[in-house]
Amino acid sequence: MTTGTLILIAKEPVPGRVKTRLQTEFTPGEAAALARASLADTLATLERTPARHRVIALDGKPGAWLPPQFRIVAQRGDGLDERLAAAFEDSYTGLPMLLVGMDTPQITGPRLTVDWSGYDAVLGLTEDGGYWCLGLRQPDERALLGVPMSTDHTGSDQLTRLEGLGYRVKLLPTLRDMDTPQDAAAIAAAYPELRTARLYRRLVHAASPTLLFEQALDGAPVTAMGSDGSPLLRLSEMDRWQAPADDVDRLAISRCEGPVLDLGCGPGRIVTALAEQGVPALGVDISELAVRQTTDRGATALRRAIHDPLPGEGRWGSVLLMDGNIGIGGAPAALLERCAQLVRPNGLVVVEVDPDDDLDCTEAIVLHSAAGRRSTPLPWARVGSRAAIRYAAPAGLDAAEDWRTGDRAFLTLRRVHDRSRPVARSVRAPT
Incomplete structure (x- = not known):
């Protein structure tokens, strides 16, 4: 059995423009990659499905991902209801049309090979209340214009509209579309052979540490594990990092001589406390979210890696490595050398170290999200x-x-003028 015309309505998979709801767990680039994979799976199925014509109603520019068998029509109209109606109108050749989206990579050819006998329309609903396909024998804007889109009742509203026009509607199986990270996980688990599933598995096990750190900044539970799977750092302590500086923090910064540079400032509680005391201070962090949270507190921060050029090198009165930031990069000797480059002669480096005086571990860590x-x-x-x-x-x-x-x-460290002289023995100070 041959379907008349297959239509795919799709967006060019550009980071930030597609799959934005996936970005609670994935970067914009990763979300766009999942969208490309879903699009590729869907196109492959449409290629294998017998049809007289294949059309893609595209929002954006065509790319190498588009097979030659597809005729391209540009999406037109304001809302999704107008764009769907236009896609049917621009694809019509006198044969029945079945339109699908790019969010259900698990669709199969048999599901798309519709027997239209006795039916005027086809509708496949999704678990979240939308629909994954819509078929019409001929264009009819009455079937679409004004139907609320992207709601949890769009599918039922669409069915009501079709039946209200007197259409005999064939219902196809309900599917789950890929809008959220939970959707992506479920589809990957149920259909492991898909390109989308393979990419999902790779991404799940290769997240950017900065992304998971930013999730922790936003309040999500994130744990740092050693290579053996044992918990090492509890990023649940982010509650303390998000709170105003506590008494211990203030005791540490009381040692500082201004101006102060806070390396790995996180959400900025230390920089803020210094600013409140009238001490010039700058926070530095590679996380865009951390810098934004710091500036939202009214403090000053810069998005920059520690080993990148920084303002005022060699002129800072104090450099801070709080909250175990001596661990950044896994090379404490190189990090302390960098701190020495940043402070002025006789300047201070205040370092929060592990309470175990003898600990010296440079094991890489892996962040795990809930x-x-x-x-x-x-x-x-x-x-x-x-x-x-x-x-x-x-x-x-x-x-x-x-x-x-x-x-x-x-530890409070002071930069000495003459590196050739012996380093003084440390003094355990009372608190």
Whole structure:
């Protein structure tokens, strides 16, 4: 049996313009990649399905992903109802038409090979209340214009409209479309052979660490694991990082001499506390969200990697590595060398270290989200005071103070003029 005309209504898979609801778990680029994969799966099925004509109603520019068997018509109209009506009108050749979207990569040829005997229209509903296909014997804008789109009752409203026009409607099986990360996971699990499923599995196990860190900033539960799967860092402590500076934080920044540079500032509680005290301070973080949260607090922050050029190099009074940021990059010696480059002569580097004085671990960590995403390995280090002092010495940083309060431990390091002289022994200061 041959279907008359198959129509695919689709958007060019451009990051930021497609699959925006997937971006709660995926970057815009990853969401666009999933959209491209879904589009490729759908096009492959349409290619295999017997049809007299194949049309793609496209929003955007055609690319290499478009098979030659498809005639392209540009989408026109304002709302989706107008664009759907126009797609039927622009694709009509006198044969029945079946239109599908790009959000159900699991569709199969048999589902699209419709027996129109005794029917005027075809409708396939989706689990979220929409529909994945609509078939009409001939264009009829009355069937579409004014039907509310993108709601949890669009499918039922569309059915009501068709039946109200006296159409005999053939209902196809209900499918799940891919709008949310949960949808993508379910489709990938149920149809593992799809290109969409293969890409989903790769993305789930290779998330950007920055993406998962930003999810933690937004309040999602994220855990840092070692290579053996043991929990190492609880990013649930983000609650403390999001709160105003506490007494321990204020004790640490009381050691600072201005101006202050906070490396890996996160959501900016330290920079904000310094600004409230009238101390010039700048936060630096690679996370766009962290910088925005810092500036939203009224403090100053810059999106920049630590080893990129930074303002005022060699002139900062103090550099801060709070919240275990001595671990950034997994190379504490190189990081402390960078801090020494940033502070002025006799300037300070205040480092929060691990409470275990003897700890010296440079094991990479992997971030895990509650939704099942896993980051690529992130170079990280966890060091106690003794290891930090040892790493600081070649950088010309003298351990001036070694102190702790509660379950948090700190070092105050001072940049010495003459790196050839011995580094002073640390002093465990009372708190």
